[in-house]
Amino acid sequence: MILFKKADELTKYLRTKSENGLSIGFVPTMGALHEGHIQLIRACKSGAALCVASIFVNPTQFNDPQDFAKYPVTLDTDLLALEQAGCDILFLPGVAEIYSEGTDRLPVYDLGYLETILEGFHRPGHFQGVCQVMDRLLGIVMPDQLFMGKKDYQQCMVVKRLIMLKHWPISLLPVPTVREASGLAMSSRNKRLNEMQKQQAAALYTTLTQIGQSIQPGNLSQLTATATQAILQAGFDKVDYIALCDADTLTPVTNWDGHRSLVALVAAFIGGVRLIDNMPLPGA
Numbered sequence: 001m002i003l004f005k006k007a008d009e010l011t012k013y014l015r016t017k018s019e020n021g022l023s024i025g026f027v028p029t030m031g032a033l034h035e036g037h038i039q040l041i042r043a044c045k046s047g048a049a050l051c052v053a054s055i056f057v058n059p060t061q062f063n064d065p066q067d068f069a070k071y072p073v074t075l076d077t078d079l080l081a082l083e084q085a086g087c088d089i090l091f092l093p094g095v096a097e098i099y100s101e102g103t104d105r106l107p108v109y110d111l112g113y114l115e116t117i118l119e120g121f122h123r124p125g126h127f128q129g130v131c132q133v134m135d136r137l138l139g140i141v142m143p144d145q146l147f148m149g150k151k152d153y154q155q156c157m158v159v160k161r162l163i164m165l166k167h168w169p170i171s172l173l174p175v176p177t178v179r180e181a182s183g184l185a186m187s188s189r190n191k192r193l194n195e196m197q198k199q200q201a202a203a204l205y206t207t208l209t210q211i212g213q214s215i216q217p218g219n220l221s222q223l224t225a226t227a228t229q230a231i232l233q234a235g236f237d238k239v240d241y242i243a244l245c246d247a248d249t250l251t252p253v254t255n256w257d258g259h260r261s262l263v264a265l266v267a268a269f270i271g272g273v274r275l276i277d278n279m280p281l282p283g284a
């Protein structure tokens with residue numbers, strides 16, 4: 001694996017590879033890698049000739065400074081895991097390399113409705129930060145294929161919109177969520193939970209599964225109210241949202257016709273850690 005810290009050196013290197021006909025796949029991460037990230041690397045390796053990963057904890061996407069300060073950093077094991085997974089190139093920039101002009105006057109993106117709901121509503125500025133870093137990273141790497149996790153369902157939609165706004169010829173390929181045996185979606189933030197909290201946190205998965213099993217056409221408000229109670233009873237401190245939305249547009253669906261494709265999405269706090277998860281609803 002070749003390590004780059006300088007953006008212009010990486011761009012130059014990748015341009016040569018592209019000109020020689022090699023396709024470039026890209027997996028952006030914030031490090032503290034787990035099996036979910038490694039699945040993205042595997043998908044990237046099977047889809048593209050060159051697999052590029054990045055590790056950069058982007059300060060502009062954290063609306064909560066405590067969350068940024070406590071974000072886990074495990075660089076040594078990350079390097080080993082990427083090497084073992086066969087990643088070809090790692091981009092490991094510092095903040096000044098990504099935001100050479102500082103972070104005060106960064107672009108603002110027209111994300112429309114997507115920024116006003118769910119994660120956009122509960123984490124003001126978060127998706128602008130995601131776009132600021134992705135604009136920069138994609139500009140540096142300019143991959144043919146971009147691999148991102150379905151676990152961050154709304155983020156995939158936001159980045160798709162960024163790619164459309166920039167008219168870039170990049171295909172975004174969403175990769176299914178990797179889970180612990182308990183069903184808990186793997187996340188770097190899980191490292192901040194103790195064993196008991198990890199077991200309790202599996203309630204997000206079981207609750208989403210139950211929604212999928214019990215959903216009927218008609219009004220869905222009782223279903224989401226019951227799901228919220230189940231999550232709180234399992235030991236969560238607070239539920240930011242549990243929502244049933246159109247799988248393509250993310251508009252909330254309160255009355256289901258039995259045909260529209262739905263996705264159930266949840267965000268909740270346990271032990272001061274905010275977790276998110278989602279599940280496409282079977283049969284929808």
Ligand code: AMP
Nearest residue numbers: 029030031036148149151152177178186
């Ligand atoms: P992060 O390091 O949290 O910014 O995540 C980097 C990428 O890994 C994003 O595209 C995430 O959606 C993806 N990812 C995170 N957790 C999982 C998971 N459990 N399964 C699949 N992809 C994931």
